[in-house]
Amino acid sequence: MRIDGRERNEIRPVEMVTNYIKHPEGSVLIAMGDTKVICNATIEERVPPFMRGEGKGWITAEYSMLPRATQQRTIREAAKGKLTGRTMEIQRLIGRALRSVVDLKKLGERTIWIDCDVIQADGGTRTASITGAFVAMALALDSLVKKGSLSVLPITDYLAAISVGMDEELGSLLDLNYAEDAGANVDMNVVMTSAGNFVELQGTGEEAAFTRSELNTLLDLGEQGILELIQHQKQALKEIAFNISSSNKEGAS
């Protein structure tokens, strides 16, 4: 029995509040249990210097935690004057994941800035950020469609992320909270599309190792969780949900 009474393959209660902040082109508050992340998407009508003139867009992400998102207060990265390796890893992951389901040519020479700010943390903040960021990005892109800047939503598939892990006593677990994550031998983050394809797979055995068979069990759990999360995304996006399709890909027919 898990610490919060869930089944091993049960995700935490999910909530997605769209248009949470008024200024961004896309904004979502995502809660997965006690993990709460504000995901804002900003449209900028240009791309970074290294991409200019290629006719393609760019998606980049930043991630941060409020100092008391965590049980112990964490020192602000702005106060330290530099980002931690953990933050850099996470924001690179979020950007890479989102780029895999957007047709950057169709997006045109625009940058989408994704800001994921964790206001309360209880495990799985990077996966919640990806799942929420997808919705914020879809809202922002839809605003471009609505005002006629884009003819079609350039999103080719849904995308969500979840953590899975291996507990010495309980075995494989889906959607670990902080206490479970701290105790797990193996920690894996899975980012997947609705077509069941992997976009990113990161498994780590800190001071441990895992077998091929354990990997397979974890991937099965992850896939199940992601399909549930994509249902939540569809509900949050309402009528926009119908415009996300692999036919949005350049050259698809």
Add this chain to the structure above:
Amino acid sequence: MRIDGRERNEIRPVEMVTNYIKHPEGSVLIAMGDTKVICNATIEERVPPFMRGEGKGWITAEYSMLPRATQQRTIREAAKGKLTGRTMEIQRLIGRALRSVVDLKKLGERTIWIDCDVIQADGGTRTASITGAFVAMALALDSLVKKGSLSVLPITDYLAAISVGMDEELGSLLDLNYAEDAGANVDMNVVMTSAGNFVELQGTGEEAAFTRSELNTLLDLGEQGILELIQHQKQALKEIAFNISSSNKEGAS
């Protein structure tokens, strides 16, 4: 008539959600109109090195804005690697203001960290931060009382802050929103106790100047606004409200 229909001496709708984040010892979401700030207070059981052994406590504050708290996305200070002068000014102001109503000797060798994170900005973020931070601090100190670490709440008076300004057409205004602030000739922040005493007064005539008489008009407005805000603080603090008193001061009798 003001842009949002308010009277010149009318503050915006105020909301204070206590215990907003679960981890901090004190937590409040304060909304003043569309300005929303998460204020968290953390108790640390030691003081900075320069104060050790003096038997006194310390209160320090940090302030930040989410990148899309504003209409245009602001670059993260963590990404730039340094704090702006504006941020430093504000966090020094918050800390100084709160220290003026706490008996630091009674607090003992502890630090209270105040984190004010603006999630949505529409003018007056520094004054909202002070007003909200006071409540978060009171909740955190009360937690020390409740668990017996302090015998009495070491807060000697209420403290709130508000902006006032001078508009070329409308004259003096209370609690300026962003549009009003951008257009004002004179911008003043008043920090005051319930006894009507000034803790901090900062008036600026950017590319302008103001007379002694205008100053007096603005101070009258500010005092009125602050007394209203203190009423909101009392309601938010509920029964704790009764324990804030000048008799909490060391040596008071």
Add this chain to the structure above:
Amino acid sequence: MRIDGRERNEIRPVEMVTNYIKHPEGSVLIAMGDTKVICNATIEERVPPFMRGEGKGWITAEYSMLPRATQQRTIREAAKGKLTGRTMEIQRLIGRALRSVVDLKKLGERTIWIDCDVIQADGGTRTASITGAFVAMALALDSLVKKGSLSVLPITDYLAAISVGMDEELGSLLDLNYAEDAGANVDMNVVMTSAGNFVELQGTGEEAAFTRSELNTLLDLGEQGILELIQHQKQALKEIAFNISSSNKEGAS
């Protein structure tokens, strides 16, 4: 009786040595008692990127102290690699204050860089910086008039600054030296024009508070001190002094 024998409303001996450093367009060594600041003004024939094409000028200030300007040696900000909050606050204040008495349109697309370097500190360094910087700026602007780049000095009024404070025993004091400042309950900096209008007002009760009546006493003292300082500025500026007038304002008739 004050520590150095002055009356409560008496400023320290003032000295302003113009053309102190040979390279800058305007240069003044200002001494207020033992506080000594080198104020240099530099003309740059362009404005920062965010202002280009607006036909307006800009004034910006930097402030620093030599490590042994103070009783204890202070670590260089260049060695630490970042400015302290105090420095940032002061240099923002100096720039804002000077901009309030210059017609930036008449200045044209130029930047005036003000450098205030405290070589010896004994309280009131920020107010001495403003008072001295005004003279250095006037000299630099006059050099533009003299070489025909400007037809008229674009300065609309005199500007000076002074500190006032409240001592528990002595009551209100004008122009506090370091020892007085360290012991004061209330510390206020007043920046004012010769017309008696406020450009900036910053009052702080560190771990204390002050009443409306105390505020008024302090403002009276401040106004008196500032008018004296402006007399010193006029003497330092000699014949240039006559060209500073509110009729220099764009659109004035």
Add this chain to the structure above:
Amino acid sequence: MRIDGRERNEIRPVEMVTNYIKHPEGSVLIAMGDTKVICNATIEERVPPFMRGEGKGWITAEYSMLPRATQQRTIREAAKGKLTGRTMEIQRLIGRALRSVVDLKKLGERTIWIDCDVIQADGGTRTASITGAFVAMALALDSLVKKGSLSVLPITDYLAAISVGMDEELGSLLDLNYAEDAGANVDMNVVMTSAGNFVELQGTGEEAAFTRSELNTLLDLGEQGILELIQHQKQALKEIAFNISSSNKEGAS
């Protein structure tokens, strides 16, 4: 046919020069084709502050590339004043991987610093770093055994790493060089022990996605490559190779 004539499941020529640099406790130059990395291991007789008193050791890694290790000159991170996210990711990965095969309790309160400096890059620098760092670490730990500071080599298994990827035309490939890596749709790094267990698995579909079946093909290739690399490690370590065993684990019997 691959660009350099290899079979799809063929790794590049491997070379490991032990004792390459004379000062470090362990030193290896590893070459995998044209990728060359100097891996040095340093023993420090203490642990970081957060671990003191726990009776456990620590292993940490740093990674860097010479500016002209790459085809285009890369700006030095020391000149920029900060590490890139890519560097941080890699050095965290190397440290984490090595810690998984060392019994940190048996190591005692010591830190092993691993420095991986790429002098020539042609793809797979992070995996070559891990494979080489394992050997440098073993040499350094063996020096502790030789001088009597440790009674047994606290390494519980071999560890090596390799990249696998999916090319649109050629399908799955083992040990990608730079040109192959740049063209791959899917890029995966596998870190594995001689027991065939995963220590780390990082698969990325940049602007693409991969199926479960493709994942399995890639993992098969990776396992094969790693077992070959471990043979090379055994040859490089000579008689030390026999002292690496899972029986080195605390509590193993």
Add this chain to the structure above:
Amino acid sequence: MRIDGRERNEIRPVEMVTNYIKHPEGSVLIAMGDTKVICNATIEERVPPFMRGEGKGWITAEYSMLPRATQQRTIREAAKGKLTGRTMEIQRLIGRALRSVVDLKKLGERTIWIDCDVIQADGGTRTASITGAFVAMALALDSLVKKGSLSVLPITDYLAAISVGMDEELGSLLDLNYAEDAGANVDMNVVMTSAGNFVELQGTGEEAAFTRSELNTLLDLGEQGILELIQHQKQALKEIAFNISSSNKEGAS
């Protein structure tokens, strides 16, 4: 004929104002022509961590220029957040030079901080800094003798520095001003004791080279200039001058 009418072997007018700033233990304003440097010496009653317990003292120097010490305004290093290579080179040179004439054992576990702040620059700022710093240091050490902390001045010889250079037309020159320095083919800084021994010798042919014979001519000039400067130091130090002697060296008899 030199640009300012001097002979080739003539130094500029020298002025040394002792006790220029009131707070430091030793303070000198040195002027060599239009080059003016404030040299302050601070005594700290401890040494840096790497020297503790060795019973020896340390001397370290910092160097800076006011932004408008130069003809064009120079950006502050504090604003840039880092020291330039030129500054680092100079402050290392000043410290090293001074340490060569102080018996660090006799100094005891104390640090002397030397601050050289150039307020006006016209060539030769690093050599003027050394010459002035020597006097400031002697005053600071004498204050330790006067209050009984040291029994004898631990200075073993005088020390001064000067620049020499080779002009294409005028040949060898002593004590170059800025215009001469900018035009010189060879630039050399000589640091020497009153005994005529070299402490530091730095000759540079930027985009040029110099012969052994030219070197000798330059060294002759330098020696002559340094002996003159040492006369000025003796006058500035008054009666302290008699206490500087090689017999102050540990073990001298």
Add this chain to the structure above:
Amino acid sequence: MRIDGRERNEIRPVEMVTNYIKHPEGSVLIAMGDTKVICNATIEERVPPFMRGEGKGWITAEYSMLPRATQQRTIREAAKGKLTGRTMEIQRLIGRALRSVVDLKKLGERTIWIDCDVIQADGGTRTASITGAFVAMALALDSLVKKGSLSVLPITDYLAAISVGMDEELGSLLDLNYAEDAGANVDMNVVMTSAGNFVELQGTGEEAAFTRSELNTLLDLGEQGILELIQHQKQALKEIAFNISSSNKEGAS
């Protein structure tokens, strides 16, 4: 007798491996005894902003040591976030020295980046860097000649560098290794052309001083060592060696 059995005027075994790294336009591994430096030269087809439009080229150098190039591990400058003064001094020296033997006009608007990375240090790393960098630079410039971008090699003379020093017991020494350098009273670096002219001369008596006569002895030793090193450079450069000549200078006839 020297610690490694050499004569006082004997340099260490010299090795220069050209084309050591495959990507750079010029690459050399230089070994002087146990000191080993990888010197890479990169051609960039533009100059820094401050030189654009002048029709001249630029040469700049960077220097670094692997953390375990030294006996004790040195912290990475990239990890500290800033360069040490020592590194800055050395890289400025290398660049300045190389520029003195290149006709920058003939080079045209190009930058040559020199990277000197010390992989193993045993004294004399800066002089070995200069000697090796000269060869790498010549190879890179020759590549421009070979592909027709330059009609002639714009190098006007050979350039090499060596250290000399004064040992209390052994007297003057040529090419000091680390142990000798640590014990020397006087340390001097000489950079010279094949014509026997000085390009740079840096002599330091750390906590000591040296006479004119000692200087002359050291310069004689240095000249001898440099001529030997230039022979090694000629052998390493093979047929390119013949194209280095003072007649390559603009305007030479």
